[in-house]
Amino acid sequence: MKVFVAVKRVIDYNVKIRVKPDHSDVDLTSVKMAMNPFCEIAVEEAVRLKEKGVATEIVAVTVGPKAAQEQLRTALALGADRAIHVDTSAETDERVESLGAAKALARLVEEEQPGLVILGKQAIDTDNNQTGQMLAALTGLPQGTFASAVDVDGEKVQVTREIDGGLQTVELTLPAIVTTDLRLNEPRYAKLPDIMKAKKKPLDVKTPADLGVSVGSRVKLVKVEPPAERQGGVKVGSVDELVDKLKNEAKVIS
Amino acid sequence: MSILVLAEHHDGALAGATAHVVAAAQQIGGDIDVLVAGENVAAIAEAAAKLDGVSKVRVADNAAYAHLLAEPTAALLAELAGDYSHVLAAASTTGKNVLPRVAALKDVAQISEIIAVESPDTFKRPIYAGNAIATVQSEDALKVITVRSTGFDAVAEGGSAAIEAVDFVADNAQSTFLKEELAQSDRPELGAAKVVISGGRGMGNGENFKLLDGIADKLGAAIGASRAAVDAGFVPNDMQVGQTGKIVAPELYIAVGISGAIQHLAGMKDSKVIVAINKDEEAPIFQVADYGLVADLFQALPELEQRL
Ligand SMILES: Cc1cc2nc3c(=O)[nH]c(=O)nc-3n(C[C@H](O)[C@H](O)[C@H](O)COP(=O)(O)OP(=O)(O)OC[C@H]3O[C@@H](n4cnc5c(N)ncnc54)[C@H](O)[C@@H]3O)c2cc1C
Numbered sequence: 001m002k003v004f005v006a007v008k009r010v011i012d013y014n015v016k017i018r019v020k021p022d023h024s025d026v027d028l029t030s031v032k033m034a035m036n037p038f039c040e041i042a043v044e045e046a047v048r049l050k051e052k053g054v055a056t057e058i059v060a061v062t063v064g065p066k067a068a069q070e071q072l073r074t075a076l077a078l079g080a081d082r083a084i085h086v087d088t089s090a091e092t093d094e095r096v097e098s099l100g101a102a103k104a105l106a107r108l109v110e111e112e113q114p115g116l117v118i119l120g121k122q123a124i125d126t127d128n129n130q131t132g133q134m135l136a137a138l139t140g141l142p143q144g145t146f147a148s149a150v151d152v153d154g155e156k157v158q159v160t161r162e163i164d165g166g167l168q169t170v171e172l173t174l175p176a177i178v179t180t181d182l183r184l185n186e187p188r189y190a191k192l193p194d195i196m197k198a199k200k201k202p203l204d205v206k207t208p209a210d211l212g213v214s215v216g217s218r219v220k221l222v223k224v225e226p227p228a229e230r231q232g233g234v235k236v237g238s239v240d241e242l243v244d245k246l247k248n249e250a251k252v253i254s
Numbered sequence: 255m256s257i258l259v260l261a262e263h264h265d266g267a268l269a270g271a272t273a274h275v276v277a278a279a280q281q282i283g284g285d286i287d288v289l290v291a292g293e294n295v296a297a298i299a300e301a302a303a304k305l306d307g308v309s310k311v312r313v314a315d316n317a318a319y320a321h322l323l324a325e326p327t328a329a330l331l332a333e334l335a336g337d338y339s340h341v342l343a344a345a346s347t348t349g350k351n352v353l354p355r356v357a358a359l360k361d362v363a364q365i366s367e368i369i370a371v372e373s374p375d376t377f378k379r380p381i382y383a384g385n386a387i388a389t390v391q392s393e394d395a396l397k398v399i400t401v402r403s404t405g406f407d408a409v410a411e412g413g414s415a416a417i418e419a420v421d422f423v424a425d426n427a428q429s430t431f432l433k434e435e436l437a438q439s440d441r442p443e444l445g446a447a448k449v450v451i452s453g454g455r456g457m458g459n460g461e462n463f464k465l466l467d468g469i470a471d472k473l474g475a476a477i478g479a480s481r482a483a484v485d486a487g488f489v490p491n492d493m494q495v496g497q498t499g500k501i502v503a504p505e506l507y508i509a510v511g512i513s514g515a516i517q518h519l520a521g522m523k524d525s526k527v528i529v530a531i532n533k534d535e536e537a538p539i540f541q542v543a544d545y546g547l548v549a550d551l552f553q554a555l556p557e558l559e560q561r562l
């Protein structure tokens with residue numbers, strides 16, 4: 001079975017972001033970028049499926065600027081066999097919205113007919129949590145979102161999902177779309193020899209026009225502001241003082 | 255304008271989140287219909303009809319919609335969406351699962367987790383784990399939106415909307431519900447509690463979470479956790495507070511043995527009063543805490559329980 005993994009280039013999750021002084025956007029100049037953490041989990045899951053003999057080929061896909069090829073190379077170093085970059089630099093700036101990404105991914109899924117597509121549940125820049133569900137709609141495939149376990153069994157896949165009240169398990173017919181939650185697995189690190197080998201693995205570049213889709217955004221970013229700063233408060237010296245302050249100053253307990 | 259709100263429900267009861275979504279719909283303005291989809295949902299429809307501001311409750315009562323699986327529920331919403339300018343749902347795991355599918359079926363973008371309505375097409379939403387607030391304007395005719403409950407005060411009950419049946423039945427041969435393992439608790443729901451006390455990696459193990467129980471009992475609090483505590487298996491996943499877990503904004507949030515990573519802060523920094531108990535005085539959580547207690551939690555918690 002061929003497995004697709006979708007990876008997105010985002011700000012490194014450790015970086016503290018800054019809003020541009022003109023409030024037009026977040027300032028990403030010379031900021032460390034990385035693969036979205038949920039995509040690392042997606043790649044890891046695909047690699048484990050290959051190690052189990054379930055997946056035969058792993059194709060890593062990204063939709064974005066040229067620099068996003070770095071994240072495809074990371075996926076190749078981690079175990080993907082080949083990669084496809086849908087280069088959006090001619091059509092948009094850095095910002096590819098979820099719907100646009102889903103449209104490009106849907107065309108590739110139609111062309112290549114993978115048995116399973118694994119995406120992250122959420123990109124940590126936009127915090128959208130949409131692309132997998134949209135891809136499922138556009139391809140007419142079933143979806144198992146927020147997965148904490150994925151068991152492929154013949155023509156079906158059982159997906160355990162992290163939901164608000166606990167866990168839910170659904171069974172989907174293959175091909176299917178899965179999005180990863182934090183507990184699905186713990187991603188490995190790429191080893192140096194694999195990073196070297198990854199440079200020689202095939203990486204195809206296509207444009208949205210090649211795929212016959214438009215990835216332009218239909219949501220206008222009007223402005224971006226820093227959130228209201230919380231004033232750090234005081235340190236209390238004892239539990240007694242804490243209880244006293246909560247009762248008499250903050251008045252949140254009685 | 256006319257707005258369709260997908261009702262959230264669990265265990266045969268309308269979930270509190272729905273009243274918050276209706277509040278967001280009121281700020282957008284126009285007629286508000288609520289869709290109750292599920293199996294044996296008559297009582298839920300009656301509860302939805304009582305929410306202030308609702309004109310009509312549409313009920314799709316069919317086994318096809320049991321557990322609100324994404325495939326049939328999105329097909330239903332896409333079928334009904336033609337009558338509306340906006341489709342709204344809570345930014346719960348149900349809303350997040352279903353609504354983007356509806357948006358793509360209608361070829362429109364989705365706007366996730368709004369916290370404020372600026373105008374019928376312009377909304378505020380947090381991005382980058384809440385470290386920036388974006389104002390976004392939809393250029394689509396149909397707006398598909400999930401609503402963060404903490405951004406909108408719930409509407410009251412006092413209405414008596416009409417209830418009408420929807421006959422459309424989506425067929426779904428692709429996905430089947432197998433089972434659910436839901437956490438049983440007598441405590442208030444995390445998202446709705448007035449007080450939340452959360453434990454982090456500093457709790458050491460799952461057994462030690464019992465130290466929070468007595469305090470939670472006295473304060474009527476819900477118990478939450480950091481990702482590290484969930485990943486380590488101390489407590490179940492549904493207790494995770496943060497960027498990728500639950501968003502809470504109680505009157506009082508007590509963080510115990512939690513360092514205060516941005517991903518955790520994203521889920522609780524809109525709480526009214528924040529208390530941090532941590533033995534490391536440099537822990538970043540103290541930068542957002544109104545009251546910080548530098549102490550070993552194993553000493554502080556029993557003492558706190560006793561003093562309350
Ligand atoms: C994509 C992504 C998504 C994430 N989403 C979330 C999320 O939704 N929610 C979330 O919480 N995290 C999330 N995280 C993880 C986050 O970055 C932190 O790793 C996590 O919040 C740390 O949890 P912690 O504070 O419990 O553990 P630690 O950072 O290890 O802190 C433990 C604290 O306990 C204190 N302590 C230890 N012993 C004691 C004692 N005896 N008495 C008092 N204090 C003590 C220590 O001083 C320390 O400050 C996410 C990370 C990523 C990459």
Ligand SMILES: Nc1ncnc2c1ncn2[C@@H]1O[C@H](COP(=O)(O)O)[C@@H](O)[C@H]1O
Nearest residue numbers: 006063101119120122123128129130131
């Ligand atoms: N531009 C993109 N290219 C490739 N994959 C993407 C892109 N945008 C989103 N995704 C995938 O969809 C997941 C969720 O992103 P989102 O729905 O945008 O929050 C990510 O973790 C990726 O797996």
